[in-house]
Amino acid sequence: xxxxxxxxxxxxxxxxxxxxxxxxxxxxxxxxxxxxxxxxxxxxxxxxxxxxxxxxxxxxxxxxxxxxxxxxxxxxxxxxxxxxxxxxxxxxxxxxxxxxxxxxxxxxxxxxxxxxxxxxxxxxxxxxxxxxxxxxxxxxxxxxxxxxxxxxxxxxxxxxxxxxxxxxxxxxxxxxxxxxxxxxxxxxxxxxxxxxxxxxxxxxxxxxxxxxxxxxxxxxxxxxxxxxxxxxxxxxxxxxxxxxxxxxxxxxxxxxxxxxxxxxxxxxxxxxxxxxxxxxxxxxxxxxxxxxxxxxxxxxxxxxxxxxxxxxxxxxxxxxxxxxxxxxxxxxxxxxxxxxxxxxxxxxxxxxxxxxxxxxxxxxxxxxxxxxxxxxxxxxxxxxxxxxxxxxxxxxxxxxxxxxxxxxxxxxxxxxxxxxxxxxxxxxxxxxx
Numbered sequence: 001x002x003x004x005x006x007x008x009x010x011x012x013x014x015x016x017x018x019x020x021x022x023x024x025x026x027x028x029x030x031x032x033x034x035x036x037x038x039x040x041x042x043x044x045x046x047x048x049x050x051x052x053x054x055x056x057x058x059x060x061x062x063x064x065x066x067x068x069x070x071x072x073x074x075x076x077x078x079x080x081x082x083x084x085x086x087x088x089x090x091x092x093x094x095x096x097x098x099x100x101x102x103x104x105x106x107x108x109x110x111x112x113x114x115x116x117x118x119x120x121x122x123x124x125x126x127x128x129x130x131x132x133x134x135x136x137x138x139x140x141x142x143x144x145x146x147x148x149x150x151x152x153x154x155x156x157x158x159x160x161x162x163x164x165x166x167x168x169x170x171x172x173x174x175x176x177x178x179x180x181x182x183x184x185x186x187x188x189x190x191x192x193x194x195x196x197x198x199x200x201x202x203x204x205x206x207x208x209x210x211x212x213x214x215x216x217x218x219x220x221x222x223x224x225x226x227x228x229x230x231x232x233x234x235x236x237x238x239x240x241x242x243x244x245x246x247x248x249x250x251x252x253x254x255x256x257x258x259x260x261x262x263x264x265x266x267x268x269x270x271x272x273x274x275x276x277x278x279x280x281x282x283x284x285x286x287x288x289x290x291x292x293x294x295x296x297x298x299x300x301x302x303x304x305x306x307x308x309x310x311x312x313x314x315x316x317x318x319x320x321x322x323x324x325x326x327x328x329x330x331x332x333x334x335x336x337x338x339x340x341x342x343x344x345x346x347x348x349x350x351x352x353x354x355x356x357x358x359x360x361x362x363x364x365x366x367x368x369x370x371x372x373x374x375x376x377x378x379x380x381x382x383x384x385x386x387x388x389x390x391x392x393x394x395x396x397x398x399x400x401x402x403x404x405x406x407x408x409x410x411x412x413x414x415x416x417x418x419x420x421x422x423x424x425x426x427x428x429x430x431x432x433x
Contacts, residue, residue, distance in 0.1 A: 008345070009160045010032065011034050013035075013164065014171070016310065016327070018309050019166035020121050020122075021332075022309065024063050027129060029339045030342075034158065038134055038135040047240075049114045051325050052321065053413050063124065065124050075232065077216050077230065079211070085216060088102045088215060089103070089401070091220055097272075103406060137151045137152060137172070138151040165306070166310045184298050193249075193289050194318075195241045196240050196286065197285065198236050199237045201230065201235055208276070208277060212273065213228070214234065221388065223243065223390065224267065225388050226274055227240050228277070241267065243267075256287050257284065257286060257287075258286065260278065264279065291315065310327035311323070313369075318380070319387065322376060336421045340428055356432075360432050
């Protein structure tokens with residue numbers, strides 16, 4: 001087989017964190033890849049984003065340039081002695097503003113503005129690889145050994161040997177795999193919503209004091225919590241205020257316009273510092289409904305030569321601050337599996353044909369990723385109960401809360417991505433060599 005002929009082509013649907021990092025990882029490995037984004041350009045919703053040690057390992061595994069891109073925009077806590085502090089946990093409800101405990105890790109805890117990270121990653125996508133205004137409607141089979149056909153809403157088509165859906169919580173690819181009306185196709189309201197804002201750091205310091213404003217802080221309270229951390233190299237404070245909601249979410253939109261007064265009303269019984277913080281928000285805000293895929297977890301992430309990754313497969317609430325990092329883990333492992341398949345097909349050293357090789361790749365990906373990622377979805381639900389003093393065992397006990405929070409986070413942070421990759425490749429080699 002001539003070396004300039006690709007063994008297979010990969011179509012990635014959706015340009016979020018998972019789609020972008022997978023595209024960059026495959027392009028670095030010389031694999032024929034195209035990414036199709038329904039928006040006119042790559043965009044990121046939300047404001048602040050943070051990555052834990054496992055995510056940074058996964059960035060390196062995808063392409064060291066991804067990690068370098070993150071480091072260029074990352075911001076750590078303001079106090080040198082809190083560089084490794086994930087969050088300081090504070091009672092911001094009773095009025096005491098009492099420091100309860102902190103959670104630290106073995107590496108710096110930092111964050112960035114989503115848009116700034118995206119801008120850096122865009123530079124790593126090779127020219128001609130991305131196509132925009134492409135909303136996927138259908139995937140058609142054309143015989144087992146032939147490429148799949150992708151039909152887009154604009155009437156155009158494309159072909160690929162393998163299709164990866166990284167198109168988020170409302171994934172079209174997930175709907176195609178399981179049926180648009182299947183329970184698995186629909187995300188579930190978690191009875192939480194959030195107000196988000198970006199504040200000038202000088203103003204935030206006036207409201208909170210320097211220590212609370214410049215360091216990563218989890219303001220705990222009854223039926224709500226407010227997390228804050230610095231971004232933009234300490235010039236801006238990212239604020240996310242979560243509230244428990246007994247009602248159902250009836251709007252078809254996941255993000256709806258609201259006002260600062262609504263946020264202030266939700267936190268009117270809280271301590272003075274949280275109320276002062278919320279008073280700095282803009283008058284017009286968005287309210288973000290927190291949905292996930294926890295009620296109906298997918299029975300598989302792959303069928304044939306089509307798979308879902310990232311939020312399309314295991315959308316989680318944000319309460320571990322690990323959802324985007326887990327998406328990058330997906331990209332790192334899938335990229336390595338596809339690279340192994342690419343090399344084996346080029347060497348003609350597989351015992352199965354190309355189509356079956358690609359199916360085996362996705363079967364192995366599903367086998368090695370589903371348990372960890374679906375655990376995260378459920379643990380995120382459990383963690384927010386801890387932050388909001390709703391857990392029936394821990395209640396408001398700082399020692400019990402810290403023990404639970406540490407245990408859950410260590411399961412996320414304390415892993416070796418290289419071992420994950422090696423184990424996945426071993427499983428694949430067993431099936432194709």
